[in-house]
Amino acid sequence: MIKVLLFAHLQEKVGQESISIERIETTVKDIRDYILSAYDIGNLENVMIAVNEEYALDDDMVKAGDVVALIPPVSGG
Amino acid sequence: MIKVLLFAHLQEKVGQESISIERIETTVKDIRDYILSAYDIGNLENVMIAVNEEYALDDDMVKAGDVVALIPPVSGG
């Protein structure tokens, strides 16, 4: 199982703080595609994906137990 | 009478905080020359002169009652 954390407007749109995805091993791109198809989350065009607190690219692998997070454009400071 | 304030190493060299000069009206240059001749103050090459708390040039006039100050290179901050 892979846990995907949601923040900001994505959290409000989906109505939960995280999503669980049943996968042993997959890619960042697959997670992105799965969420787009399974949830009414709008577009994820400007949304980055972090794996275990580091920004990841579409081809990067994700394994069960990893913590994934959707990172919309940040606005801190 | 014109009061001339001294600071930093100039104050220590002359051994007083100010000098009084008996003049009704004169120039900044004259004050500079007078101090150089009357006191063992070293050279005043990099020393500015202020009249009534404003930097003045050699040709500027000074009148009795004005407060003059010798301003060596500043080192605040």
Next chain:
Amino acid sequence: MTTQMFEIVKNPISIEEITNKVIRNEAGAVTTFTGTVREFTYGKRTLSLEYQAYEKMAVKKLEQIGEEIKEKWSDAKVAITHRIGKLEISEIAVVIAVSTPHRKDAYAANEYAIERIKQVVPIWKKEIWESGEAWIGDQLEKTPYPEGKPMEVDQ
């Protein structure tokens, strides 16, 4: 107890406390940046703000900014604290303190830190107006990652 140089907090930030973390005998110059909640942004009146963070990653990214600064300005010492939760107008959201032996570096390194925070630290701001509210960074006109990924080095 070691002092935490990079923190996400939920309570008011003391400018003095963060600045004191970097004051030291070898450094004559300290710059402190304080980001406060502004009332008007492009003419729109903000009533309050809410900040949310992916806390664990945000601390890691603040630490990374600290390391980037060390690489560019080896004599610099940096402390950053960002507050999250609900903030009122003119309350402090972030304090960045940098000390260096010479002042030019203290300004440059500090400005680098706030620019990087706005690029890579997972913190989001929701503006609350009289007429509604919105998460900032959510707008189409903002494309902070032209490369598809936050820049990991200075642009």
Next chain:
Amino acid sequence: MTTQMFEIVKNPISIEEITNKVIRNEAGAVTTFTGTVREFTYGKRTLSLEYQAYEKMAVKKLEQIGEEIKEKWSDAKVAITHRIGKLEISEIAVVIAVSTPHRKDAYAANEYAIERIKQVVPIWKKEIWESGEAWIGDQLEKTPYPEGKPMEVDQ
């Protein structure tokens, strides 16, 4: 009571107090510069410092710097406090706080202020070492007034 925005003081300076003088609803960015007494300057160990000021003129010149900043960055609010008397290592000599609506200006205006202080404000520093003492600015290698007069406008 109006707050004094430009001051020469004899007691310790509070970073928070000076910074709070410029925090306001319209300004989201505040930069604070803190100048502390450094232990080593070009390898020479300083034990303590003594600052002397021509106080009346120093306050006037700090106010002038404030006006110069207003001309260049009309939205800026500035407060400067300089301490005089004897200071120990790492004690605070000067605090400059600037608030602006946007952060670039807060850094630029703050750096302008410290540069100008070092050019025109009649304050002198005496360094006290183990081997002696000297008024700084007294050295032949320093010629801060190439024009024979401190520059009254930005160079």
